[in-house]
Amino acid sequence: MSPDLLTQAFETLELDEPSPGTVVVRLNRPDRLNAMNNTMFDELERVALGLNDRDGCRVVILTGAGRAFCAGFDLADAEHLADLGAMGMLDQQELAARSMLAIRSMRQPTIAAVNGAATGGGLALSLACDLRIAAPAAQFNTAFVKIGLSSGDLGTSWLLTRLCGPAVASELGFTGRMVLAEEAVTIRLVNSVSAEGALMDDCLALAAQIVANSPGGVQMSKRALQMNMEVGSFAAAIELENRGQALLTRGTDMPEALAAFKEKRPPRFTGT
Template identity: 40%
Template sequence: MREYVHLLVHEEGAALWVTMNRPDQLNALNPVLLEELRSLFSELYLRRDVRVVVLAGAGRAFCAGLDLKERRSGGFSSTGAHLDYQRGISEIVIAMRRCPQPIVALVNGAACGGGFGLALASDVRIGTPSTRMNAAFIRIGLSACDMGVSYFLPRMVGSSIAAEFMLTGRFMDSERARELGLFSRIVEPDVLEDEGRAFVKDMLNATPLGLRLTKEALNCAVDAQGLEAVIAMEDRNQVLCARDDNYKEGIASFLENRPPNYS
């Protein structure tokens, strides 16, 4: 595991806990933090020892979006150079969806702009009463379509509600987010980590292969051409899982009412 400047990263068994650590800046995304997030999620693709990822922000915010005080200065030499820089940012959410580990986001406080994108790119989101999210890009002279927000949000809440928040930059509080299905739970900040651990524990009851293939199939089902395409993916997954060495242990642990011991 590499050393990071703005990320706190530690492993607990098969779970990787990742905390954005710029609390005095509300974990705003400066160039170093952007590179570290992109690198971490890209490297997870080939790590089979990590089965679940928990993403959080230190202090009183999840992530306030791009750090405008540390944004790249001096402009770009060309449109192509600017596009390369932009794609370096958007690659983070692509890597988050591509990595086979489910990502549990502990979203406390502000999740704005890029922070909103990070939350939406996660698989499970848990909020607190102080959580506030918005597509802040449109409030700083940009389009609200950034870091996958225009892909994730309409698929999760529908086109009209997505347009409401993206065209205005309005804030969405935790209760509205839960009503819309964006949050699985809303808990007090002092039990947010415990709630994350409960999700990790339940996810680790799945076989390593079953967990990875479930995330993969969910990703594909969102954009599948129809029911038959989804069923084909499901059938493939079930056959692969049933032929995996851990399948018998999964059955045995269920019948014996005990925690599984997967190889």
């Protein structure tokens, strides 16, 4: 992968490539529990769009520096929100929402390594990822209703309902109560909980399993899984799947996989 993005200096983020094809994006405001501000929204969008253009980037892990994943919008910057006009507040919302959309729209699978609190916008950020692995200290809440706002923010109402079901999403959205790591597994909010100190190792191991597969196959799988959450019929889902499979058989990875099977060797995928 071209190193330019990895060597750029960001005010609120740190980037690292611990293994070929796997990029870690770390929220880096630990003194503020990685709370979001407009600079972070802008940098998240720019990094997501930049990594999306890198063929060598195969998996992205998103995590937080220090003891929190992300404490949501920084309330120290929130006092002016009530003074914004309607269009000014819409601009503010769209700035924040673009960062979530950019992350969710990445062609690479994204893993949220939730190392601590993920509240409000932090929960939304974890939901925007494809997979969520939690540390024992992870905790989640919608938080919005605690400060007079709606849980319909930054995609939370759409994603939380599809992950946990409407009844659980309604309870969490109306109460803003805290969900600890073990409960998060039972309500399908996270995929798994790591042992103490093992979160990043588990995420890197999961990333390695993904990187070992065909880049095109993984990317088309992500597209089908996401898009078919939004279509209205089985027939439409099948149509989308058919197009993806037809495209993939025109590349080099499927013939390589068949040849590797016959020759009893690991496949050498290129994504071309």
